[in-house]
Amino acid sequence: MATESGFLPIAELNRTDADVTLLLLNKKVGYTGQVNDPWFTATVQRTSEVGIPEVWFSNESYSGIGCTEQYQFCNGDTCTALDGLFTYSFQKPPEIGYNVAQAATYNLLIQFANYMRIHNVYKFLQNEILLANQVVYGSFGISTPLEDSHWITEMENLHNISLAGLQYCPVAYAAPGNVPIRDGFNLHDFIVPETDPEKLNLCNNQRFRSPKYSSFSILGLAIIVAMSSVIILLNLSLQRVVGWVQTRRGRGWKRLEWIEDDVLQLQRMAFEGRWEGPWKGKTDEVPVTQRFGAELRRGRGGRDGEYRLLDLCQNQSLEPLDRE
Numbered sequence: 001m002a003t004e005s006g007f008l009p010i011a012e013l014n015r016t017d018a019d020v021t022l023l024l025l026n027k028k029v030g031y032t033g034q035v036n037d038p039w040f041t042a043t044v045q046r047t048s049e050v051g052i053p054e055v056w057f058s059n060e061s062y063s064g065i066g067c068t069e070q071y072q073f074c075n076g077d078t079c080t081a082l083d084g085l086f087t088y089s090f091q092k093p094p095e096i097g098y099n100v101a102q103a104a105t106y107n108l109l110i111q112f113a114n115y116m117r118i119h120n121v122y123k124f125l126q127n128e129i130l131l132a133n134q135v136v137y138g139s140f141g142i143s144t145p146l147e148d149s150h151w152i153t154e155m156e157n158l159h160n161i162s163l164a165g166l167q168y169c170p171v172a173y174a175a176p177g178n179v180p181i182r183d184g185f186n187l188h189d190f191i192v193p194e195t196d197p198e199k200l201n202l203c204n205n206q207r208f209r210s211p212k213y214s215s216f217s218i219l220g221l222a223i224i225v226a227m228s229s230v231i232i233l234l235n236l237s238l239q240r241v242v243g244w245v246q247t248r249r250g251r252g253w254k255r256l257e258w259i260e261d262d263v264l265q266l267q268r269m270a271f272e273g274r275w276e277g278p279w280k281g282k283t284d285e286v287p288v289t290q291r292f293g294a295e296l297r298r299g300r301g302g303r304d305g306e307y308r309l310l311d312l313c314q315n316q317s318l319e320p321l322d323r324e
Helices: 100-115 118-129 131-135 150-174 197-204 218-248 252-260 263-273
Strands: 019-026 044-046 055-057 062-069 180-182 294-298 307-311 316-320
Touching (some): 019 118, 062 150, 100 150, 100 197, 118 150, 131 150, 150 197
Antiparallel strands (some): 019 062, 294 307
16 A cells, blocks of 8 residues: 555555545634534633633644545546546556547646645645634634534635646646746746657647636627617618608608607697797708797787797897788
């Protein structure tokens, strides 16, 4: 049995079909309420070292949790059995009918999976892998209480970190950032160029999203512009086209009804009812008065039915209009 730490587990922890990782929690934090989570248990109440009363602590110095990781590789419907990662060869793919491109992909993926195993994630992040650290009050070592199932949340977060790192590995492999190592030396100075043609092909075919660019559908944009233009043109020309057709077919009265129901023509008729006018464009979209500022009023001092056109700008009487 292969071990990375030299630790030989008891029979209950010995899994030959998985990679086993044990995480130990050093319980130095106090809580402002009782915690019944099996990993973060705190059921003893006392005053903290900084003098804060009614703080809950654990009666254990350490508590552990065991994680198992299993891996499986497939080719269509043909898959290997779930097993530990080191059961597989890092050079030769399993005998499940991989072609040369699939074999090159396997060689990369098994390395990426090894990088993001829980054991390696912990080595990089240390205590930062715990979500419980986010509710600890600075250096006081005091935290808000945790839910009874908080250990499940921690394991889900650890799994998500591993998956996020696994997604990033192909990007870092194809286009690694040129991180400065020390003065005069950057990461690219120490990268050994890939020589395998299939792996080079995988690098050249990498596609990933970048915040520097945005993609959109040219076809979709063209359809939107075209349809919008058609609607605008119809809106501008439909009334004229229909009016022309009605006039050609001898049904101009329908067009007249349509025009007279327009809000501007209704407004014109209302003004004429108040003796304001005369108007021109009674069959147009926008009627206007024949003279600017002109008003049609009943003549003062004249007989019934006599009207005078008064110039509002100069308040000057003009010639009498025809009688009714």
